[in-house]
Amino acid sequence: MTGKHVFVFFGVATLAAVLVSQALSRPMAEARTLPPRSQRPVTAAPAETDIETLVRLSSVAPAVLAFGVERQTHLNALKACPGLAPAHAEGVDRNLVVTRFKPQVLIAGSVRLSSAPVSGGCISSEFGYRRGRLHKGVDYFSKVPVPVFAAGDGKVRKLEYRADYGNMIVIDHGHGVYTRYAHLESFGHVRKGDPVRAGDFIGRMGNTADIVLPRHLHYEILTGRWGLNTGSFALTPVDVMTLPAAE
Numbered sequence: 001m002t003g004k005h006v007f008v009f010f011g012v013a014t015l016a017a018v019l020v021s022q023a024l025s026r027p028m029a030e031a032r033t034l035p036p037r038s039q040r041p042v043t044a045a046p047a048e049t050d051i052e053t054l055v056r057l058s059s060v061a062p063a064v065l066a067f068g069v070e071r072q073t074h075l076n077a078l079k080a081c082p083g084l085a086p087a088h089a090e091g092v093d094r095n096l097v098v099t100r101f102k103p104q105v106l107i108a109g110s111v112r113l114s115s116a117p118v119s120g121g122c123i124s125s126e127f128g129y130r131r132g133r134l135h136k137g138v139d140y141f142s143k144v145p146v147p148v149f150a151a152g153d154g155k156v157r158k159l160e161y162r163a164d165y166g167n168m169i170v171i172d173h174g175h176g177v178y179t180r181y182a183h184l185e186s187f188g189h190v191r192k193g194d195p196v197r198a199g200d201f202i203g204r205m206g207n208t209a210d211i212v213l214p215r216h217l218h219y220e221i222l223t224g225r226w227g228l229n230t231g232s233f234a235l236t237p238v239d240v241m242t243l244p245a246a247e
């Protein structure tokens with residue numbers, strides 16, 4: 001190397017070192033998180049019994065657990081959110097994998113549904129009674145607004161904002177089977193009455209409602225007859241974990 005070349009070489013090396021150190025000192029991009037609980041206005045009594053659990057979960061900030069490729073239309077495996085593990089002692093293994101999870105289930109003999117129609121997340125609340133109230137579905141939690149998909153073929157029966165369920169969609173799958181998706185951040189390009197196919201993008205996971213919630217999808221599988229006045233609330237909720245796997 002000539003003297004000039006050595007000078008240029010060290011100049012480039014110094015510039016590279018400065019750029020790398022700047023990049024390292026820059027804070028990493030932060031995902032949207034909720035403010036501390038004490039700063040959140042709670043405007044009404046929670047409609048669901050699992051909200052306290054979810055708020056607690058959001059403070060431990062579980063990672064988004066995505067399985068498989070980015071564009072998959074349901075989870076192929078399910079993990080319990082870390083903060084919820086003790087409540088799942090029986091159905092969860094030491095790696096937090098929900099052992100009785102079936103990615104696709106069969107109901108009413110012929111209706112095939114995805115058990116977790118989201119592209120990422122972990123289960124933060126199960127179906128069942130807590131403190132005397134029935135949690136009519138399962139909750140999938142994610143820090144980021146992951147896509148939510150139609151769980152099966154059907155038709156959009158309801159698409160509206162409600163104080164308790166936030167941005168909500170109900171899909172009619174025929175044979176008296178329905179699915180409900182609540183607290184969506186936004187709706188996909190679907191409208192009431194639209195036919196949908198399994199895996200169609202219907203919205204993004206959110207935390208909408210008249211109360212402050214962590215981001216999650218509240219997902220219900222329902223059977224029965226649509227109520228004349230009560231609509232989807234006349235239907236009977238079903239625990240997705242008890243349904244047989246679809247072949």
Ligand SMILES: [Zn+2]
Binds near residue numbers: 139218
């Ligand atoms: Zn819920």
